[in-house]
Amino acid sequence: xxxxxAPLKPPTRTNQLGLEISAYRGTKSTLCPGCGHNxxxxxxxxxxxxxxxxxxxxxxxxxxxxxxxxxxYFLENASALNAVHGRMPAIATGTLxxxxxxxxxxxSGDGDTASIGLGQFMHLVRRNVPVIYIIEDNGVYGLTKGQxxxxxxxxxxxxxxxxxxxxxxDTCLLGIELGATFVARSFSGDKKQLLTVLKAALSHRxxxxxxxxxxxxxxxxxxxxxxxxxxxxxxxxxxxxxDYIPHHGDIEVDYDPRTSVxxxxxxxxxxxxxxxxxxxxxxxxxxxxxxxNESRSRSEVLTGIFFVDVGxxxxxxxxxxxxxxxxxxxxxxxxxxxxxxxIIMAELR
Numbered sequence: 010x011x012x013x014x015a016p017l018k019p020p021t022r023t024n025q026l027g028l029e030i031s032a033y034r035g036t037k038s039t040l041c042p043g044c045g046h047n048x049x050x051x052x053x054x055x056x057x058x059x060x061x062x063x064x065x066x067x068x069x070x071x072x073x074x075x076x077x078x079x080x081x082y083f084l085e086n087a088s089a090l091n092a093v094h095g096r097m098p099a100i101a102t103g104t105l106x107x108x109x110x111x112x113x114x115x116x117s118g119d120g121d122t123a124s125i126g127l128g129q130f131m132h133l134v135r136r137n138v139p140v141i142y143i144i145e146d147n148g149v150y151g152l153t154k155g156q157x158x159x160x161x162x163x164x165x166x167x168x169x170x171x172x173x174x175x176x177x178x179d180t181c182l183l184g185i186e187l188g189a190t191f192v193a194r195s196f197s198g199d200k201k202q203l204l205t206v207l208k209a210a211l212s213h214r215x216x217x218x219x220x221x222x223x224x225x226x227x228x229x230x231x232x233x234x235x236x237x238x239x240x241x242x243x244x245x246x247x248x249x250x251x252d253y254i255p256h257h258g259d260i261e262v263d264y265d266p267r268t269s270v271x272x273x274x275x276x277x278x279x280x281x282x283x284x285x286x287x288x289x290x291x292x293x294x295x296x297x298x299x300x301x302n303e304s305r306s307r308s309e310v311l312t313g314i315f316f317v318d319v320g321x322x323x324x325x326x327x328x329x330x331x332x333x334x335x336x337x338x339x340x341x342x343x344x345x346x347x348x349x350x351x352i353i354m355a356e357l358r
Contacts, residue, residue, distance in 0.1 A: 025061040033058045035085040040075060045197030045223030046145050050082040052200060053114070053143075056207040057084060060255065068104050068111045072097040072126060074152055075225075076118030076145035084114075095126025098133035101140045102324070108334040109325050112211070113140040120150050123159040123178045130180075134187040136324040137215045141207075144180055144218070145197075147225035148235070155228025166233030180220050181315060182301050185294060190215035190318040192297065194311065196241055197223040206314060208253045215323045222310065241310050248289065248300070248313030273319070291317050 023029055033054040038047050057067070067087035071077035073094035080089055088111075092100040101115050122130050122144050133140070148161040157165070157173045160180065165173045184192045191213040195203040203221065210217035222241055224230045230237045290296055297316040304311035335343075345353075 024058050026063065028058070028061075030054065030058045032086070033064065033084055035080070035082040038079075038082045040078065040082075041225075041227050043226040044075070045147065045221075045225075046076055046079045047082065048197040048200075049143070049145055049203070049221055049223060050079050052203045052207060054083045056204060056211065059204075060208060060211060062112070062211070066110070066112050068101075068108075068113050070097050070101045070104065070113060070115045070140075072117055072121040074118040074121045074150070075147075076116055076223075077121060079145065080114075080116050087114075095121055095124070096129060097121065097126065098129040098138070098140075098142075101142075102133060102136070102138050105139060105325065106328075106330070107336040109330060109332075110334055113138075115140050115142045117142065117144050119144060119146045119148060119158040119160040119180075123180055127159075127178075131183075131187055134184055134189045134216050134218065136327075137188060137190055137321055139214055139216070139323045139325060141210045141217045142219065144220045145223045146180070146220050147223050147229055149225050149229045151225050151228060155225070162235040165235045168228065168231050179301060179305065181218065182298060184216075184218040185297050185301075185316050188216075188321075189218045189316070190321050190323075191217035191314070192316040193218070193314040194220045194222070196245055196310070196312055197221055198242065199245075199312065202247065202251070202312060205251050205253045208255070209251070209314065212253075212255075213317070213319070215318070215321060222312075235308075246304065246309045246311050248311055248315065251314055291315065294318070 021029055035050070038044075038050070040046055057064070064084050064086040065088075067084055069080040069084060069087050069089040070092065071080050071090075072092050077091060077097075080091070090100055090104070097115050097117055101113050104111060105113050117126065117130075133142070146160055148158055148165065149155045149167075150158055155167060157167070157175075159178045161173045161175075161177055163173055163176050181192050181194050191210055193206045193210070195206050197203070206219055210219060224237055224241065234240065289300065291314055294316060301311065301315065331338075
């Protein structure tokens with residue numbers, strides 16, 4: 010008598026640490042079904058899984074807004090701090106000053122960054138604080154019922170019929186001009202490109218700014234909105250195809266060396282920009298600014314890695330901090346001895 014055999018389950022995929030992808034996820038999302046922020050959370054989990062990075066090495070930092078809730082939905086075992094509205098950059102800076110061995114992953118929104126948090130954002134960028142700064146950008150304030158944010162395109166229309174008559178702040182342009190050393194834009198619906206950008210940002214030392222266009226399905230995904238899923242798909246123009254080659258891996262890629270530019274990142278990994286549609290150098294700051302301005306004038310949604318600078322010192326190097334995290338130094342290393350204080354007081358008399 011033949012018995013039906015249960016189908017064999019496919020082997021569970023694990024990374025080099027022996028962990029499954031579930032170890033890099035978080036709690037169940039409470040954001041709207043279909044929200045682009047949930048797609049970004051999935052890509053973040055996949056990125057750390059693929060690269061085999063332990064969660065305890067990561068500090069998740071955020072402010073206030075729909076975007077700032079999303080760190081709950083990935084890397085559940087990482088350290089996390091949800092800051093005051095617009096103040097995540099200060100918290101990220103302090104975190105890295107205390108423990109430079111942490112990987113700082115900041116998640117913000119277009120309101121949290123380009124409105125109330127603009128001043129803090131600008132100073133984080135100009136200092137080149139080594140943080141991966143992700144802007145989940147939907148052009149509206151989702152928690153307060155969908156008003157236009159500072160990144161909303163001029164001429165964009167709300168569901169109520171209100172038209173935005175103010176020009177937008179382009180956070181990528183602003184980041185390049187202020188001194189960010191890694192600047193990219195992607196789309197929450199483009200899994201392959203976003204994964205590549207996130208992996209490259211993790212290998213960069215300095216401020217890695219990633220503006221991710223993430224349609225708000227509740228307030229900003231209708232006809233007349235320039236941040237709707239359909240409009241972004243219709244107008245997205247990828248700057249180039251990018252391959253990320255980890256330092257620890259031997260990965261074969263298909264590319265034409267006659268039309269490629271290669272950039273080595275700080276940890277020995279490589280970015281290979283291939284099949285360029287234009288004669289574009291990703292290390293040329295002025296070229297990046299010109300390209301973004303030109304694309305905006307054509308109403309294009311340009312995505313890709315716009316600028317990479319691997320030669321600038323980050324904030325921790327500029328401060329000449331010791332290699333050991335300040336949080337672990339003993340008191341006698343941090344407090345000047347009495348003799349040193351007496352010398353200082355004598356000089357002031």
